[in-house]
Amino acid sequence: xxxxxxxxxxxxxxxxxxxxxxxxxxxxxxxxxxxxxxxxxxxxxxxxxxxxxxxxxxxxxxxxxxxxxxxxxxxxxxxxxxxxxxxxxxxxxxxxxxxxxxxxxxxxxxxxxxxxxxxxxxxxxxxxxxxxxxxxxxxxxxxxxxxxxxxxxxxxxxxxxxxxxxxxxxxxxxxxxxxxxxxxxxxxxxxxxxxxxxxxxxxxx
Amino acid sequence: xxxxxxxxxxxxxxxxxxxxxxxxxxxxxxxxxxxxxxxxxxxxxxxxxxxxxxxxxxxxxxxxxxxxxxxxxxxxxxxxxxxxxxxxxxxxxxxxxxxxxxxxxxxxxxxxxxxxxxxxxxxxxxxxxxxxxxxxxxxxxxxxxxxxxxxxxxxxxxxxxxxxxxxxxxxxxxxxxxxxxxxxxxxxxxxxxxxxxxxxxxxxx
Numbered sequence: 001x002x003x004x005x006x007x008x009x010x011x012x013x014x015x016x017x018x019x020x021x022x023x024x025x026x027x028x029x030x031x032x033x034x035x036x037x038x039x040x041x042x043x044x045x046x047x048x049x050x051x052x053x054x055x056x057x058x059x060x061x062x063x064x065x066x067x068x069x070x071x072x073x074x075x076x077x078x079x080x081x082x083x084x085x086x087x088x089x090x091x092x093x094x095x096x097x098x099x100x101x102x103x104x105x106x107x108x109x110x111x112x113x114x115x116x117x118x119x120x121x122x123x124x125x126x127x128x129x130x131x132x133x134x135x136x137x138x139x140x141x142x143x144x145x146x147x148x149x150x151x152x153x154x155x156x157x158x159x160x161x162x163x164x165x166x167x168x169x170x171x172x173x174x175x176x177x178x179x180x181x182x183x184x185x186x187x188x189x190x191x192x193x194x195x196x197x198x199x200x201x202x203x204x205x
Numbered sequence: 206x207x208x209x210x211x212x213x214x215x216x217x218x219x220x221x222x223x224x225x226x227x228x229x230x231x232x233x234x235x236x237x238x239x240x241x242x243x244x245x246x247x248x249x250x251x252x253x254x255x256x257x258x259x260x261x262x263x264x265x266x267x268x269x270x271x272x273x274x275x276x277x278x279x280x281x282x283x284x285x286x287x288x289x290x291x292x293x294x295x296x297x298x299x300x301x302x303x304x305x306x307x308x309x310x311x312x313x314x315x316x317x318x319x320x321x322x323x324x325x326x327x328x329x330x331x332x333x334x335x336x337x338x339x340x341x342x343x344x345x346x347x348x349x350x351x352x353x354x355x356x357x358x359x360x361x362x363x364x365x366x367x368x369x370x371x372x373x374x375x376x377x378x379x380x381x382x383x384x385x386x387x388x389x390x391x392x393x394x395x396x397x398x399x400x401x402x403x404x405x406x407x408x409x410x
Contacts, residue, residue, distance in 0.1 A: 001300055002302055003274045003298065003300040004268065004269070004275055004277060004297070004298070005260065005269050005270055005271050005275075006271055006299070007255060007256045007259055007260050007271055008256060008260065008269055010255075010256070011250050011252045011253050011256040012222070013253075014248065014249045014252040014253070014254075017249075018237060018238075019233065019234070020230075020233075021234075021269050025228070027295065027298070028224065028295075029223050029226075030253070030256065031293070031294065031295060032223060032224050033223075033253060033256075034256065034260065034269070034370050035259075038257050038258065039291065041253060041254060041256075041257040042254055042257070043219065044222075044250075044253060045249075045251065045253045045254035046216050047216045047218075047219040047253070048216050048219070048235070048238060048246060048249060048250045049246060049247055049250035050212060050215075050216075051212045051213060051215070051216040051235065051246075052210055052238065052239060052241075052243050052246035052247070053243065054208065054378065055212050055213065055239065056263075058271065062361055063209065064209070064210050064239070065210055066210050066212055070209055070210075070351060071209045072209060084297065088234075088236070090232065090236060090238065092207070092209070093207055093208065093232070096207040096209070097207055097282075108328035148333045152226070182327075186246075196208055205352065
């Protein structure tokens with residue numbers, strides 16, 4: 001594209017590095033910013049720079065945090081005997097939004113993926129095991145994505161954790177609420193029949 | 206959404222102000238930036254702040270420019286007797302990308318839109334008339350979007366410019382190249398029949 005301005009070209013190139021943002025979208029976003037007040041644009045740029053400079057990761061659960069220990073780990077209202085293991089900070093937010101879980105989290109920082117060269121040592125697995133060993137943990141919930149990397153990671157974690165003799169659970173998989181049976185994929189539908197639950201359990205809360 | 210980090214919440218809120226970017230997309234983009242190197246994120250933020258602070262508008266054609274007079278107006282290769290009137294800088298880039306036009310531009314900065322409270326005085330129309338009066342202009346091409354605001358603006362500009370006794374033209378409208386007749390809308394197809402051109406003209410270049 002012909003920008004006739006190095007400043008513009010530079011800003012568009014930076015935006016186009018974002019995932020799912022092509023040249024045309026980048027240009028639209030940059031021209032939108034150009035029409036905003038200088039202070040607003042300054043705030044936009046600074047918010048991102050400050051975020052990257054000052055963000056920390058909770059030293060207990062590795063979740064994104066403004067402080068050394070995150071709000072969830074520091075809260076006296078959370079059940080400290082429950083650990084929900086997730087891939088990244090986005091999953092923490094997704095589960096928090098359900099308002100159905102009141103324990104703590106453990107953010108792995110990824111999933112085991114030999115294809116991408118990510119092994120157990122690249123993830124916060126050692127610190128998870130230390131937490132289970134040192135803190136009084138009564139259950140570890142493995143809330144990882146139902147794909148190959150997720151299943152591999154669950155299998156690895158299960159082997160590492162099973163000797164602690166505490167329940168290791170995974171989140172339920174099945175046909176989504178509001179989902180129609182005929183549109184569910186065969187594997188999900190098949191597994192949801194095999195792992196069927198008594199009606200009273202399904203209706204519990 | 207529950208962010209558990211003010212820094213993160215702030216950055217996501219800033220991204221979500223961009224057109225077509227919702228909370229979830231904003232979060233995805235911000236988490237992507239968090240995974241990048243600090244220097245890269247700094248470059249991203251600074252590129253936008255610098256753009257807004259240092260960008261200028263060409264004093265001749267009002268196009269976005271790094272200098273007082275834009276590259277196009279300053280170029281000795283351009284035909285200074287042709288002015289192509291466009292809505293904004295994006296249209297300049299779109300036409301430049303065709304590599305079919307070698308005159309100068311005039312960026313109006315918008316279209317007349319009584320619904321949005323934009324009148325002729327809010328646009329660079331006075332300076333266009335001054336250019337036609339003071340520079341040796343042989344043709345004014347009105348390349349505005351084919352919608353109500355575009356047609357209103359074309360009509361207004363035509364009235365203002367017709368007494369200069371130079372050709373006022375508009376870009377051709379019709380069925381797009383590669384477009385199929387049956388999928389063209391009735392108005393476009395209808396107008397393309399009414400404004401049909403001799404085969405030799407259509408083949409010219």
